Amino acid sequence: MGKFYVEKKKKYEKVMAKPETIDFLLNYSKSLKINDIKGVKFESNMN
Amino acid sequence: MELQIADSLLIQNYINGDERALETLIKRHNQRLSSFIYSKVNDREITEDIFQDTFIKVIRTLKKGKYNEEGKFLPWVMRIAHNLIIDHFRKNRRMPYFEASNTFDIFSVVHDEKLNIEKQIIKDQIDEDLVLLIEELPVDQRDVLVMRMYKDMSFKEISENTGVSINTALGRMRYALINLRKIIDEHNIVLTN
Numbered sequence: 641m642g643k644f645y646v647e648k649k650k651k652y653e654k655v656m657a658k659p660e661t662i663d664f665l666l667n668y669s670k671s672l673k674i675n676d677i678k679g680v681k682f683e684s685n686m687n
Numbered sequence: 688m689e690l691q692i693a694d695s696l697l698i699q700n701y702i703n704g705d706e707r708a709l710e711t712l713i714k715r716h717n718q719r720l721s722s723f724i725y726s727k728v729n730d731r732e733i734t735e736d737i738f739q740d741t742f743i744k745v746i747r748t749l750k751k752g753k754y755n756e757e758g759k760f761l762p763w764v765m766r767i768a769h770n771l772i773i774d775h776f777r778k779n780r781r782m783p784y785f786e787a788s789n790t791f792d793i794f795s796v797v798h799d800e801k802l803n804i805e806k807q808i809i810k811d812q813i814d815e816d817l818v819l820l821i822e823e824l825p826v827d828q829r830d831v832l833v834m835r836m837y838k839d840m841s842f843k844e845i846s847e848n849t850g851v852s853i854n855t856a857l858g859r860m861r862y863a864l865i866n867l868r869k870i871i872d873e874h875n876i877v878l879t880n
Binding site for chain 1: 706709710713714717718720721722724725726731734735738739742743746747750751752
């Protein structure tokens, strides 16, 4: 069992999400509105 | 020296309507999260998709006021990504795959002994959880366990390194395992593969 846990972790390759993906997320966030109607939350997208 | 605003404050600002706070959070954790996803899926496009889906979930949870700030932001986001990675592999397993003819089955001679990716992810998670559990042990027991299991040292070497007898080292190892099991039982932790 000891050997099972002593494997070397593989090194992470540094990767970044593209600026377009980040822009999409920021636009998505800006357009997303949550309406609370009598305790029930409704999502609406203003795009 | 530039001061960094804490994640918790950025989240609060974002919930209160400051969209720039989200940008800071995404950019701050972009590399860590993307690299984590890429290390599991090994494909840039899929990494991009899972990164995007992860933050869509984050945004929706925060905007709905459902974020429960018991833990730290990044581990929470990583957990979401981790679940999406598992979903991704589950979905792909249902994709059409090669079926052998009646005469010859290639898989009867070709065998891959490596864990499949889903099991590998689960194993990585268990390894990480186990490290956290070991941290909870008393120092003397933890030292013996780490030397034995992670450094592959014999009990003779452990005894020489720690200045205790072999019997004491053996006893500490025994109690380390008993205490680990106790922590696992008490917290209903499931470590399985």
